[in-house]
Each structure stands twice: as C-alpha cells, then as structure tokens.
Amino acid sequence: MKPAVFNYIRPESVEETLQLLSDYGDDAKILSGGQSLIPVLNMRLSTPKYLIDIGRLEGLNYIREEGDHLSVGALVKHKDIESSPLVKELCPILGEAIRWVGTTQIRNRGTIGGSIAHGDPSAELPCVLAALRGEIVVASLEGEDVLSPEEFFLTYMLTSMQPDQVIKEIRFPIMSKKSAFSFVEVARTHGDFALAEAAVILETDETETVIKAQIAVGGVNPTPTVLEEVEDHIMGKKLTDELLTEVRRMTEGNVDPESDLHGTAEYRRELVGVLVQRALKTAGERVKKGAGRHE
Ligand SMILES: Cc1cc2nc3c(=O)[nH]c(=O)nc-3n(C[C@H](O)[C@H](O)[C@H](O)COP(=O)(O)OP(=O)(O)OC[C@H]3O[C@@H](n4cnc5c(N)ncnc54)[C@H](O)[C@@H]3O)c2cc1C
Structure with a gap:
C-alpha cells in the first residue's frame, strides 16, 4: 500500500518546527529517520496532512x-x-x-x-x-x-x-565506574522486537554485597517497567543462587504480559523472570571480575 497524500515540509530550525507543530496540531506528524513512521504511513494507520521532516535539522545531533x-x-x-x-x-x-x-x-x-x-x-x-x-x-x-x-x-x-x-x-x-551492567533479550530473530528484555545495573561492595541495583524490563507490560520491589529485595544481600531464584519469582509477579502471535502471556512471564535472573548473574560476575562498566 502507498501512504495517503500529505504535504511534505522540511523546516530549517527547531523554532520553525515548533511553530509548524503549533499551527498544524493533530494534522501534522514529525518524520525523523522514518523507520517506524514510514511503515505506519504505508499501512495508512496514520494519515497526517503535513509531514514535518526534522531528519536534517541542525543542533539536535550531539x-x-x-x-x-x-x-x-x-x-x-x-x-x-x-x-x-x-x-x-x-x-x-x-x-x-x-x-x-x-x-x-x-x-x-x-x-x-x-x-x-x-x-x-x-x-x-x-x-x-x-x-x-x-x-x-x-x-x-x-x-x-x-x-x-x-x-x-x-x-x-x-x-x-x-x-x-x-x-x-x-x-x-552517567554510570558509576564501580558498577557493572547487563542487557539481555529474547526475540524471534535478532533484529525483531523483544519478546522480553531486561536491563540491570549493579554495584556491590568488597564483600560482594549489593549496594546498588537498578532493574527494568520491557515487552511484558504496557510500558517499560522498573522492578523496584526486586531492587529493594536484593539490597544488602549477596547474589546467591537462592536469591536469584527468588528474584525470578518476584519478577514474574511484577509483570502482566499479554498473549500474541509470538508467545503466550505465560511464556513471556516465565521468560522475563529468567532474563532478569540471567542479567543479574552476568552483572554480578562482571563486578566480581572487576570488569565493571568497561567490559
Ligand atoms: C523491521 C523493523 C524492526 C525493528 N526493530 C526494532 C527493534 O528491535 N527495537 C526498536 O527499538 N525498534 C525497532 N524498530 C523500530 C525503529 O527502528 C525505531 O522505532 C526507530 O529507530 C525509530 O526512529 P526513527 O527516527 O526512524 O523514527 P520515525 O519513524 O521517523 O518516527 C517514529 C515516531 O516518532 C515520532 N518522532 C520521531 N522523532 C521525534 C522527535 N524528535 N520528537 C517527537 N516525535 C518524534 C514520529 O512522529 C513517529 O510517530 C524496527 C523497525 C522495523 C521496520
């Protein structure tokens, strides 16, 4: 399918872009790299009257x-x-x-x-x-x-x-030099959107006790989700296998995925639990090795 007819505008500055958006409101859509918007336009899921191409604007590329x-x-x-x-x-x-x-x-x-x-x-x-x-x-x-x-x-x-x-x-x-991290996901093929994903940033002290944990997951709730309960639970503890199993169960209880063509809700729930467990384990090993954020 081809997109519906639109007027193409390429503003010269951020100020001009903002004026255009103010003038045209809901009739306008911003085009940047086009990697999500062009398919949406082609399927006519969106039919803006004005396409405002900011892709080559100066001053937003740093x-x-x-x-x-x-x-x-x-x-x-x-x-x-x-x-x-x-x-x-x-x-x-x-x-x-x-x-x-x-x-x-x-x-x-x-x-x-x-x-x-x-x-x-x-x-x-x-x-x-x-x-x-x-x-x-x-x-x-x-x-x-x-x-x-x-x-x-x-x-x-x-x-x-x-x-x-x-x-x-x-x-x-900016991440602390003493922290380690891990980002893991499972997708049908590399390059597809994640079925589930987990991001972990971890810091431990010299006794390998967790002193900072930041954990978020994606693909399993309507928005990216910070797992505050899990973060609090592991603070002040060592990342033992037992604790990691608890983390997996807690994660499963903190998400509410939906079933779709690519996987059932149950599968996604279990998957994200495993991913958080795996990401924490990897980050824990990286901290231990002293690799920290530079690995
Ligand atoms: C086959 C395929 C696989 C993909 N896989 C992934 C993936 O694994 N992970 C992933 O994250 N993405 C994936 N994408 C989506 C896509 O790569 C990203 O969403 C993309 O990089 C969006 O950036 P863009 O500049 O192309 O945005 P556009 O397509 O130009 O715009 C996307 C939306 O954002 C709005 N917009 C763009 N820039 C701004 C701005 N500065 N201010 C306000 N609104 C703005 C547009 O109006 C539009 O609604 C995939 C896309 C395709 C086609």
Whole structure:
C-alpha cells in the first residue's frame, strides 16, 4: 500500500518546527529517520496532512557529557550511539542494548528521538532509560519540559507528548565506574522486537554485597517497567543462587504480559523472570571480575 497524500515540509530550525507543530496540531506528524513512521504511513494507520521532516535539522545531533549525565540529541542515530566512545565510557549499557535494535539498515537511519517517541514497550532504549532513571526533554513554543520515563510513557505506543511538542534530548545518568551492567533479550530473530528484555545495573561492595541495583524490563507490560520491589529485595544481600531464584519469582509477579502471535502471556512471564535472573548473574560476575562498566 502507498501512504495517503500529505504535504511534505522540511523546516530549517527547531523554532520553525515548533511553530509548524503549533499551527498544524493533530494534522501534522514529525518524520525523523522514518523507520517506524514510514511503515505506519504505508499501512495508512496514520494519515497526517503535513509531514514535518526534522531528519536534517541542525543542533539536535550531539552526544555530550553534561554534569552527571550524558545528553543525547534527538536526531542521533542508533549507529552513532553504537560507535560512540563517550557512550562506551560513560553509559556502556546503552551501547550494549542498542545492538539489539533492528538491523544494521534500521540502526543506520533510525534515531533515538524516534525510538523514544514511538513508545513501543518492547523497544530497547525505553527499557534502558527506565533502568537508569533517565529523562526526556520535550519542547514546544511554551518552553521545555523534562520528563521521567514514568511521566512520558503512558501505555502501548502512547506517550504524554502533545501534538505541539518535539523531543529535543534524552538524558542518561552517567554510570558509576564501580558498577557493572547487563542487557539481555529474547526475540524471534535478532533484529525483531523483544519478546522480553531486561536491563540491570549493579554495584556491590568488597564483600560482594549489593549496594546498588537498578532493574527494568520491557515487552511484558504496557510500558517499560522498573522492578523496584526486586531492587529493594536484593539490597544488602549477596547474589546467591537462592536469591536469584527468588528474584525470578518476584519478577514474574511484577509483570502482566499479554498473549500474541509470538508467545503466550505465560511464556513471556516465565521468560522475563529468567532474563532478569540471567542479567543479574552476568552483572554480578562482571563486578566480581572487576570488569565493571568497561567490559
Ligand atoms: C523491521 C523493523 C524492526 C525493528 N526493530 C526494532 C527493534 O528491535 N527495537 C526498536 O527499538 N525498534 C525497532 N524498530 C523500530 C525503529 O527502528 C525505531 O522505532 C526507530 O529507530 C525509530 O526512529 P526513527 O527516527 O526512524 O523514527 P520515525 O519513524 O521517523 O518516527 C517514529 C515516531 O516518532 C515520532 N518522532 C520521531 N522523532 C521525534 C522527535 N524528535 N520528537 C517527537 N516525535 C518524534 C514520529 O512522529 C513517529 O510517530 C524496527 C523497525 C522495523 C521496520
């Protein structure tokens, strides 16, 4: 199928983009890398009158260290995150997760802003952002808002963004040098969306007792989900096999997946429990080896 007729506009600046969004409201749609939107348009699931192509805007394509976080402009492509020395140095779980996003072709064109705006609960970046307690900067003519993932992701493919808003930047807290991490997922084939995924950041003291745990899962709830109960449960404990089994059971109790063509709810629930257990084990081994975040 071909998309419905639309007017194509390529603004020169963020300000012009915001003015266009304010003028056209619900009639407009932002086009960035097109990797999610073009199929949606082709299937006529969306029929905007105006397509605002921000793909070549200046000023939204940067990765930089700013205080305690890494700021990534909305137009940064997945491939640039994958190869960024700064990401590897300051937020390596992002580099580990991004390799799971689609295929090389998709990572060559898809942007971080597009991935976050799309709001797919199986997507890798929202899960990592939730685990790290990152932030999303959205702008309109009224000004900027800095939102947490909980404020931004509302449910399946639905975010709190208004038609006159654009994502400008994503902020990922810089990971401690003493922490280790793991991102794992299971998909039908590499490049497909995850059936379930888990992101873990872990820190232990010299006695191998957990002193910091950040855990999020994706693909099993309507939004990426921080497993606070599991995080609290493992604090102050050693990652024994017994504890990891408890973690698996707790994880299963904290998700409410749906059945679809690719797997039943029961399968996804069990799968995500195993993935969190596996990710924690890997992060625990990495901490022990002293590999920390640089592995
Ligand atoms: C075969 C296939 C496999 C895929 N596999 C994966 C996968 O494994 N993991 C994964 O995460 N994704 C996957 N995707 C989806 C896609 O790669 C990402 O969602 C993509 O990178 C989105 O970025 P984009 O720049 O292409 O966004 P676009 O397609 O241009 O836009 C996506 C949506 O976001 C909005 N938007 C884009 N940029 C902004 C912005 N700055 N501000 C506000 N709104 C904005 C658009 O209006 C649109 O609604 C897959 C896609 C395909 C076709």
